[in-house]
Amino acid sequence: MNLLISVIGGSECSAADAQAAEAVGAGLARGGATVVCGGLTGVMAAVCRGARQAGGHTIALLPGDDPRAANPDIEFAIPTGLGHARNVIVARAGRAVIAIAGSHGTLSEISLALVYGTPVVALNTWDVSLNGVAPPGLVRATSAVDAVEKALALAAARRV
Amino acid sequence: MNLLISVIGGSECSAADAQAAEAVGAGLARGGATVVCGGLTGVMAAVCRGARQAGGHTIALLPGDDPRAANPDIEFAIPTGLGHARNVIVARAGRAVIAIAGSHGTLSEISLALVYGTPVVALNTWDVSLNGVAPPGLVRATSAVDAVEKALALAAARRV
Amino acid sequence: MNLLISVIGGSECSAADAQAAEAVGAGLARGGATVVCGGLTGVMAAVCRGARQAGGHTIALLPGDDPRAANPDIEFAIPTGLGHARNVIVARAGRAVIAIAGSHGTLSEISLALVYGTPVVALNTWDVSLNGVAPPGLVRATSAVDAVEKALALAAARRV
């Protein structure tokens, strides 16, 4: 069984974020992990491009009903028909989550992953805190390489 | 048709947060709004107690399968069987959301409401920001009275 | 806490089915039960009309995002944003389900209720069988009055 890592981020992103996402995809593929994402554009497209070019697998959990809405580097496109509620499943699918930039949808996936106890590696994305304290499950990364290393280590350390 | 306002917050809370939640429930009931919540303990129980004592209605969207898991001030208990994914529906149900204290689940409901474009009023709860900027849809309140006023005004102003 | 009974059926229905649905709504209200349904037209509108005229409560679990899509006899409209997947929650919400006529959506709610172990009372609706045997949880009714009696009795007999 393959190790699944969810990568989340906006459907629009800067060139720098796209470059980071592509490097994350490549790094996950080289580390033997399969990328799960929302399947659309922006960070989602970039991470899949990187993963496929490095020989990895990619799975999309799409909000709509048509698998053909997936970006061109999706191997396995699962249309959920759930709209934004598919974020629940994206957040739940991976043994760890890497969040890159993003908007409200990415924030929802970060927080849903925390609800499920899934470790989240944050790269240039949302800050969240309660009374000034960030959640312990949300780990900051400083680069794509760092994000991949941390996500693979956190996934490997999980017992449940 | 009744106006629904979702109230979210932790299943454990401080005495001060419970008092605020009870005042929010009473204020919403007096303002003619029905409270929707996750139906369990802590903030959820306090807001329902306040709402019922002031003559309002209360609806629970429960994570499990048994309606009897609802707190004693729930009038209408809907078991969803979805686990934490029921947070999606709590966040989606109200025309506005009031968040009080809480943990990861509350953070997920705040962010899901933002995804759906539902205004969120925050009372002593999570701070979230992207590059130092908080989301415009997340409005701070300084008291229970202030939270109720803001939520009712934001709900009334919605056109979609 | 109120007893919830889910009533399912098509968004289009014959005059006879609408009449039966209205009688079911009235009967449930007189029996002290709250009607939960999908909130739209056809059987859903008729059962709510009957329930409200008899002084009962009505709750909608809507497929879309706008509470104003609910029929005029809905008191509490919950927009789920889940599309057809909201059928899961309609099937899960009641302590018993009454199915009247309907199309594929109604069939899905009947079968999801059976998955959850919720008793289903069938009035002029789908026949289902496996190797010629109908599921024991699917009980036939011969009239609106009979359907209400059976649903209330089955709900009262539930221990889980």
Next chain:
Amino acid sequence: MNLLISVIGGSECSAADAQAAEAVGAGLARGGATVVCGGLTGVMAAVCRGARQAGGHTIALLPGDDPRAANPDIEFAIPTGLGHARNVIVARAGRAVIAIAGSHGTLSEISLALVYGTPVVALNTWDVSLNGVAPPGLVRATSAVDAVEKALALAAARRV
């Protein structure tokens, strides 16, 4: 992008049904299709065994939170945490559905696929009818080979 076909059926099954499921999995793999299923035992395990032995891919949409609940022939295990509600996504994932034997869960997936307009090929499974008429979207197969041929043809014919 790979063609996904959902295969549904009970977590317990007869030896004959397991043999049919294994042949279905092998046939789908040879036809270039990826098997999506609920990821557990019985028909789900048999179809995956057949698919993998023939060199195909397999994806699980699990009801629980732990990917390790998947059967040994699952390549990509997606834990949904949705309980029985994951049936919605199994029914939605494939461009066509093959149903083999099964219990209430299988019936729910058949009917949810019909709701979504996904063609369903039925092999020794539930009969459903409304006023004596079976749904046009539910096609009977007489053997594993027949089921695979029909599912691949129906999937290829879809325009939406």
